[in-house]
Structures are given as structure tokens and as C-alpha cells.
Amino acid sequence: MTIDWNHFTPWASLGGGVLLGLASALFVLFNGRILGISGILGGLLVAKPGDASWRLAFLIGMLVAPVTLGLVAPSQFLGPVRIEASYLLVVVAGLLVGYGTRLGSGCTSGHGVCGLSRLSPRSLVATLSFMAAGFATVYVIRHWL
Amino acid sequence: MNRRFSNRLYEFLVGLLFGWGLLIAGMTDPGKVIGFLDLAGLWDPSLGFVMGGAIAVGLFAFGLARKRTTNLLGGALHLPTASQIDRPLVIGSLLFGAGWGIAGFCPGPAIVSMASGQPKALVFVLAMVCGMMIFEGIERLKRRDSVSA
Numbered sequence: 090m091t092i093d094w095n096h097f098t099p100w101a102s103l104g105g106g107v108l109l110g111l112a113s114a115l116f117v118l119f120n121g122r123i124l125g126i127s128g129i130l131g132g133l134l135v136a137k138p139g140d141a142s143w144r145l146a147f148l149i150g151m152l153v154a155p156v157t158l159g160l161v162a163p164s165q166f167l168g169p170v171r172i173e174a175s176y177l178l179v180v181v182a183g184l185l186v187g188y189g190t191r192l193g194s195g196c197t198s199g200h201g202v203c204g205l206s207r208l209s210p211r212s213l214v215a216t217l218s219f220m221a222a223g224f225a226t227v228y229v230i231r232h233w234l
Numbered sequence: 235m236n237r238r239f240s241n242r243l244y245e246f247l248v249g250l251l252f253g254w255g256l257l258i259a260g261m262t263d264p265g266k267v268i269g270f271l272d273l274a275g276l277w278d279p280s281l282g283f284v285m286g287g288a289i290a291v292g293l294f295a296f297g298l299a300r301k302r303t304t305n306l307l308g309g310a311l312h313l314p315t316a317s318q319i320d321r322p323l324v325i326g327s328l329l330f331g332a333g334w335g336i337a338g339f340c341p342g343p344a345i346v347s348m349a350s351g352q353p354k355a356l357v358f359v360l361a362m363v364c365g366m367m368i369f370e371g372i373e374r375l376k377r378r379d380s381v382s383a
Contacts, residue, residue, distance in 0.1 A: 093269055093276035098260055102280040105259020106287025112252040113288065114295030120245065121305035122312050124252065126342040131366045146242040147249035148345065154253020155350040166257045170347065171265025172354045174337045183344075183358040185333030187365020190341060193326025194316070197340040198252075200327070201285065206292025207300065207313070214319050215327040222331025227271040230336065 101166070113203050125199020126151075127190035193219070253346045259284040262347045264338025271335055 116124040120143075133144040159167050174182060190196040193215055195204065200219075204212020260266045260280055269278030305311050334340050339347070339358050347355035 090273060090277055091275075093278040096266060096269055096276075096278045096280070098266075098280050099283050102259045102283040103287040105255045105257070105261070106284035107291055108251055108255030108258060109284065110288035110291025110295075112248050112255060113292050115251070116248050117299045117311075117313075118295055118306045120241075120248070121310050123314065124248070126340075126345065127366075130341060130345070130363070131369075134363070134366055135370055142242060143245045146245040147252075150246040150249025150251075151253040151342070151345050152349040154250055154257060154346050157250065158254050158257050162254075162258070167350065168263075170263040170350075170352060172338070172352065173265065173268070174354070176354065176357060179337050179339075179354050179358050180361045182333040182337035182339065183361025184365040184368070185329050185336070186339065186341060186344075186358075187362035187367075188369050189326045189329030189331075189333060189365070191326070191366050191369035192322050193330055194314075194323060196330060196342070197334075198342055202288045202292055203296065205285075206289050206296040208296075209314070209317075211314075211317060211319055211323060215323055218324050218327035219331030219334060222328045223271045223335040224273055226332045226335025227268055228274055231268075231272055232274050 109198070109202060110206070113198070113206070117203070123199055123203045125195050125203060127187075127196040128194070128199050131187075131191050189219075252342065253349075255288075256343050256346050259287075261340075261343040262350065264343075264347075267338040267340075267343070268335070271338075 113124040116122055129144050129147055133141055133148070136144060155167060172179075186196070193200075195212065195215060197219075200209075200212040200215040205216060256262055261284060266278060266280060269276065270281035272278075299305075299311065299313065302311060330340075337354075337358055339355065341362060344355050344358045344362065348359045
């Protein structure tokens with residue numbers, strides 16, 4: 090195993106992670122809900138009246154994150170991103186992520202952050218499953234094909 | 235300020251904080267995510283630090299929440315009740331992981347990256363919403379079948 094020192098950002102990633110944990114903490118302690126993005130977005134698609142507005146408010150907050158962070162933080166956090174997948178693969182990936190997170194009841198935030206923090210065995214199994222599939226998929230794409 | 239408005243403002247601010255966290259952590263760069271998932275290539279361990287930082291804070295908050303029946307404001311506490319480790323959980327998570335590995339996007343970072351003006355992130359989010367609607371459609375068919383049977 091070779092470490093990619095050029096892209097490794099331990100402090101920014103740790104700090105960003107603490108903010109993710111803080112947001113999840115504030116959400117469960119004062120709102121009483123699990124901060125899971127696939128659940129918040131997926132629930133919006135089938136929301137009953139009265140259950141949609143909090144989801145929308147949260148998602149709008151996420152949508153204004155890039156422009157507001159650009160005002161207060163160094164531009165390195167909005168730096169160039171690397172998207173190698175073609176448009177066709179991006180569509181396939183999006184379908185898999187949308188269907189899979191709803192079938193599996195969560196994604197990296199709901200299972201990976203909140204579920205593991207709750208010590209939920211269900212979320213541990215989900216997290217190990219999507220991590221394993223992620224490692225395997227990247228291995229196949231980068232080193233087999 | 236009425237209660238309903240302040241609640242929506244609160245959810246908006248938590249969403250904003252979450253989006254900032256994703257950006258600062260580097261999660262909105264699919265190259266960084268795939269760099270973490272590529273154990274056999276040049277490995278970028280950053281994502282492990284993201285999870286470590288988030289869970290360190292989360293353990294404290296959920297430890298507190300678990301001992302309670304309401305949230306800190308006395309309102310409802312909606313914690314998941316399912317405990318069964320079943321086939322949908324595992325198959326769904328495997329499908330999600332495959333999609334995550336293909337594009338390097340999971341739902342949160344894709345939404346934030348779309349708002350940064352990345353065309354591929356917009357396409358990803360549209361496809362993801364389609365995937366979610368397909369799931370809901372299949373669930374609806376299953377329910378109808380089980381009612382008529």
C-alpha cells in the first residue's frame with residue numbers, strides 16, 4: 090500500500106468530519122431526528138403534508154453551503170474536483186445509489202455516521218457492506234478493466 | 235418569531251453546517267473518495283479521518299440521546315426502531331457501495347457538489363432521485379399485490 094501524500098488532508102478532513110458530527114448531534118438532540126441524507130431526500134419524494142417543509146429547509150441549507158463557505162473560508166475548500174466517471178457511468182452510479190440507499194435504509198450519513206455513533210448493529214452491517222462494495226468496485230474499475 | 239419559522243431556520247442552519255463539513259472534509263471531490271476506496275493504488279486515507287472526527291462527536295450525542303425519550307427541547311425523538319439484519323439492508327447497501335465506487339459520490343456530497351455548479355453532480359443527483367422513485371414504485375406495487383392476494 091502506497092500513501093497518496095499529495096492528496097492526503099488529515100487536518101481538513103478531521104475538521105470537516107467534526108462539523109459533520111456536530112451537525113448530526115445538533116439534529117438528533119434538538120430536532121430529534123437522524124441526519125441521513127438519503128432518508129431526508131427520499132422521504133421528500135413521498136412526504137405527507139407537514140412532513141416536507143423540514144426536509145426542504147435542510148436541503149436548501151446544503152445547497153447554499155458552497156456559496157456561503159466561499160465567502161468565509163479559503164478557496165482551497167472549493168478547489169477543483171476530480172470526476173473521472175463518464176456521463177453514462179454517472180447515471181448508472183446515481184441509479185444504484187438512489188435505489189440502494191432506499192432499499193438499505195441509509196447511506197454514509199445515516200448508517201455510517203449516525204448509525205455507528207448509535208452503536209447500531211444494523212448500521213454496522215450496512216456500513217461494512219457498502220464499504221466492501223466500494224472497495225471492490227474501485228478495484229475492478231481501476232485494476233482489472 | 236413564530237415556532238414554525240424558527241424550526242425551519244434551525245433545519246436550514248444544520249443543513250448548511252453539514253454542507254460546510256462535507257466541503258471542508260474534501261468529500262465533495264469524488265477523486266478523494268475514490269482515492270480512499272483504491273486500496274491497491276495510491277491510497278488517500280483522508281476519508282478515515284472524516285469518519286473518525288464525525289463519529290467521535292456522534293458517540294457523545296447519541297449516547298445522550300439514547301438515554302432519553304424526548305429531544306432536549308421536549309419534542310419527539312424519532313430514532314430508528316428496526317433492528318433486523320435482513321436481505322434488503324445488505325443488498326441495498328451493496329448496490330449503494332457499487333454506485334459510490336463507480337462515481338465517487340454518495341448522496342450528501344453529490345447534492346452539495348451540484349450546488350457548486352458541477353454538471354456531472356447534477357446528472358448524478360437526477361439519476362439518484364430516479365433510483366429512489368423506482369424504489370418507491372416497486373414498493374407500491376408490492377403493497378398492492380399483497381393487498382389483492
